[in-house]
Amino acid sequence: MATLSDVARRAGVSPATASRVINGSSKPVTEELRERVLRAVAELQYVPNAHAQLLARSHRTAVGVIVHDVSDPYFAEITRGLQRVAADQGRLLMICNSYRDPDRELEYVELLRGQQVAAIILAGSGYHDATFTRLLNEKLTAYEATGGRVAVIGRHEHSGDAVMPDNRAGGRLIGAELYELGHRAIGVVAGPAVLTTTTDRLTGLRESLAAHGLSLPEHRVRHAEFDRDGGVAATAALLDAEPELTAIVALNDSMAIGALTLLRSRSVAVPGQVSVVGFDDMPIARDVTPALTTVRLPLVEMGARAMSLALDAGAPAPRVEVLPAEVVRRDSTGPAPEVVPVRPRGAGPGADRPVRRS
Amino acid sequence: MATLSDVARRAGVSPATASRVINGSSKPVTEELRERVLRAVAELQYVPNAHAQLLARSHRTAVGVIVHDVSDPYFAEITRGLQRVAADQGRLLMICNSYRDPDRELEYVELLRGQQVAAIILAGSGYHDATFTRLLNEKLTAYEATGGRVAVIGRHEHSGDAVMPDNRAGGRLIGAELYELGHRAIGVVAGPAVLTTTTDRLTGLRESLAAHGLSLPEHRVRHAEFDRDGGVAATAALLDAEPELTAIVALNDSMAIGALTLLRSRSVAVPGQVSVVGFDDMPIARDVTPALTTVRLPLVEMGARAMSLALDAGAPAPRVEVLPAEVVRRDSTGPAPEVVPVRPRGAGPGADRPVRRS
DNA sequence: GGAGGTCAGGCAAGCGCTTTCCTGGCAGCG
């Protein structure tokens, strides 16, 4: 591996001069020497050792990002926003997948600290886990104490700069939407209960239902993984236990797609017999059949804002930006199949549907 | 930021000893000193500077990966395979998205070289572009000359270790499948013509069609971006120009999904009037309606193999592993709507379909 | 009791680069 001194030697100059030419230093260098250096660089295919450079200049420039999984469209969108702003400022991004494992998240904070990143951005749901939260906050605080910047997306556990999708409002929107369509027996296909995203969305839904005198009993909420297969499993369980439901709320689009698939396999008409609502408005939502009614979050925007916060050291610390959610009406929702009296549930219709009970 | 010397000072030992404790060196250290060091580490929240470590030990351990886009399911799967093997060997992965931009690919090779990665893995289609190919090969060769290892996935331009999906065989499988179903008027919704993936798949398809005396004229092949919107656009153009088609081959699943969406918007029954085939077998393929018939590639396996090749320096250089493609039959294909005589095309049926001509 | 052996721990030389500060040469000025 060619080094700076190799280049310098070949060009017949000192390493200092070579360095100045290569980095376009403000210090002037004669045209002749400059050319000699450049030629040597080309001939040797010289590439500066990035680690040595980082050591020598104390300037930290890279930014670390911890997400659950970049290949998940939700995070892919957020990452796009992060990238955009980072690129504008000439920052390199180091992206780490925690796969929703708190321990791995902790490890990555250390790793990024070791990589001397200028800022760490945590994206994705927080956890209902006091021990983990304390540990994470300790690490983050230690990092900030050494001049590092931290911004989070959609998690409440860290008391610093944050951008928050309005999950609760989104939940409320869904509740209102379904209520207006006449749905009174509503089931929820939810993500893991330890995720704040799950509970926030659920809380919003409950709030708007409660505003109309409806309640959402625990047995109509099924928790599973936040993915397609989780959606299939939770929907199956829900349908078996609660055949009278006229609407199913999936707490993200992946689960909603699983729900749609299961419903189709059981020949339940959507939205004829059961309406389905998702959350997030992933790109695929409009391509499934029926096209999915869902709640859109400004994901790219969230990423962009978070990066701006992280990079703009100026302002006093705890800036929190809440970004609004919005209903996207498509074809998976419709009026409740028949008017069900508000109270007497249990003896409802639906038992005659082709639903296999376990 | 606390440094090793800070820790050493606090523990009352030399930096050398502190280093040995922290890295679990083989050199023995008294229990007492060890504890003092560990305590100091904890108190100072010390995290070693990764760049300094990399400089000091000449051991390179990270591996660089250049893909088109990790959030694309195709690459997400490959990356999963890469990760698995890398993790097994304690390697860190640096993943870079080229977004199918050759220049960016070149830049990333430099960057990874600068990061002192032990190996570089290039995944994704190659380009039909002689200049770029030469440039890339130069850089790669220079990198290999300094002891770096290179492995590619699905690109022919580099003459070293490679794992290749059998795109051509996949194309052939599709041709055979459709022929057997009675399709004679087949259109193709293809990705960018500069990508070798596109041309390989197309070549395979042409081969198997030719084996039955059929040809695939240029006007029945429409190129567009390798994504959902590209699929929509190309399918629309194809349908407008060639209403007699009974089958549409999309050269990847994203495009196939676009095709399905467009077909639905025009009320063309799939597979009743037109059959649709995809390529790749992305997870979503089974959840669209109708579930997509497609060609499966062992993506995870491909990633795993490539990483193994890259990490196993032992063998003599050009090892090429070709991995087989396989048809996955689902609901988007069916018999051609009526038996069309092999030769006389043009006067075929289909004009009575509700297809809007531009 | 002294020579030789053993072993924990420290010294210091780098790893490849940047950057401050210094040097030597030259032009400009009185």
Added chain:
DNA sequence: CGCTGCCAGGAAAGCGCTTGCCTGACCTCC
């Protein structure tokens, strides 16, 4: 002609860490 000032280029001091080698203390054995 000599002094000052300016400027291109080089010497060298780190950046934070690892590690080969050396030291000095302590044991062991004759």
